[in-house]
Amino acid sequence: MFSVVATAVRFYVLPDADTLSATHPAASEVGMTSTTRTTSGGTAPLPRAILSTHGLTKAFDGFRAVDEVDLAVAEGTVHALVGPNGAGKTTLFNLLTGFLPASAGRIEVAGQDITGLPPEKVARLGVARSFQVTSLFPAVTARAHLELALQAGTDLGRRFWRSDRLLARFTGRARELLDQVGLAERAEAPAGSLPYGQKRALELALALALDPRVLLLDEPTAGMGLEDVDRTVALVDRIRAGRTVVLVEHNMSVVGSLADTVTVLQRGRVLVEGAYRTVRSDPRVVEAYLGAGVA
């Protein structure tokens, strides 16, 4: 009997406690500390860091995919992570969102230590992500995707004795979000039947539906045609208002038009950090990544 009660308590009571701790009192203080880094970018003193890492390291069998990375993402900015393949960008993303456990170091969101938290708790603390490889529910309609995401912010998901018609309350907001990413016409189409560009747009809408404090976009324009790239850039530019966006991106023109700050990673380490213009002309970056053609 006790175990039933315990599980019921874990499932039905505790999740709210997790989310409550999001507004940790220490949040505003810690955010002010600026981190030391190997940058020569020379940016002005940062505003409050909403997302920061301290000596973050991930080792796979001795190979350090992410190696003592100190990152400080300032609130309200678009922060791009760039670097050659294998530089550790996606690994870093997976660490930040709890999909991989860190080998060493700390991750903080608004000053609260989130190191070691599972992905769902990180998400509930306001860090939403999109996936590099489109990750959707193929048989579910676009609208139902968003209803599912909107429902995540409530405790409806625990109501197994209620009808799913309750979810109709999210339909209006779901349509707004679909409209925002240009999918209004496809609301009733199963995600599996959408063309690639629209799948990516739905990914973005899903992350937006969580109304996150930090939005992590893993290669939002990967595999897109030029037209879709332009549309996505315009979209990210539109939704960035009032948000913090961290972006992994290979397309340097996308980075150039969106990012306030660029961090260049190489072999798991931070090589350079700074404004796009500064970083682009940095000789080390030219050598490591951009190549002579771009510089």
Place this chain on the structure above:
Amino acid sequence: MILALLDRLGARPAWLRWGLLAAGLVSVLGLPWVLYPPVAADILCWGLFAVAFDLLLGHAGLLSFGHAAFWGTSAYATGLIAIHAGVPFPLAVAGGAVAAAVVAVPIGLLAVRRSGIYFAMVTLAFAQMIYFIANQWGDLTGGENGLQGIPREVPGLDLSDSFVYYYAALPLVLAGLFAAWRIVHSPFGRVVAAIRDNPARARALGYSVDRYKVVVFTVSAFLSGLAGGLYAVNHGFASLQEVYWTTSGKVVVMTVLGGIGTLWGSLLGAAAVVRLEDWLSTSGFDEVGIVTGSLFILVVLLFRRGIWGTVSYLLQRRRAAGAGMRSAESGNGTVRDPAAGDRPEPSLVKEP
């Protein structure tokens, strides 16, 4: 003419859904008139068990190979409550179902840490532990002899006739079936389906995947317990057979035969298997397992969607072909139906 009718079936308008429900109710109500009543009652119990199992396998994507633990735990618990407390049988069965759910929580908490075939192995191991306990704790369970003389009582009703017992048990079974349907079509059910299809995405949306799995596992165990308790009362005894691994296997066969993820298909699968076993054993054929085992292999190899799934797939395909022609005419692009017809064939085990 038949094809036109099938087309309409595929479209599933409201009148058809109510029609199917009515047909289902009529057949359930008429079953003991057609079949030997104890066998009819067995079909009810196994039907509910298979639906509870499909809730876990079809809707949460979790293959348990230890569901006998819950069916059997409840069979014993129901028997003990009925024998020692002398309460009306629905109360005893409810107690048995609660006992099954209590056993399910720790098993679920440990098992959901693994997925795919490993989940099946962990549940099997726990079910074998329950079997071992039932076998060893003879003072309580009667060991090899089983728990004999489970009374079948409700004040004011003479239940000694199995025909009457069938109708006394029916409301409980229908309540269980309704609960399963309700869960599938609830906000919780949506999350569970999402977790089945893409757990990483569900986690990224903020859903605690493991907690949902434990809850659906426990609910499935509760409903399985409801079925197991009714079964024990139907037979007046609970034996080791109820916690043996072949019982876990049998419910897998029923659900797969009926159609994974179709919920009501499991009722058909259960009816088919119980009827077949009854027919085989009354005609003097002892190796029932060979027949059901072969049946299982045939279904897995030839029509994985099962009875219900295959029928609804064929209907959906006809309908999609019709819609395709229509949309080609109007230049409407690809608007496909997300329902069963579009889904890939179900698989028993999703590899982690």
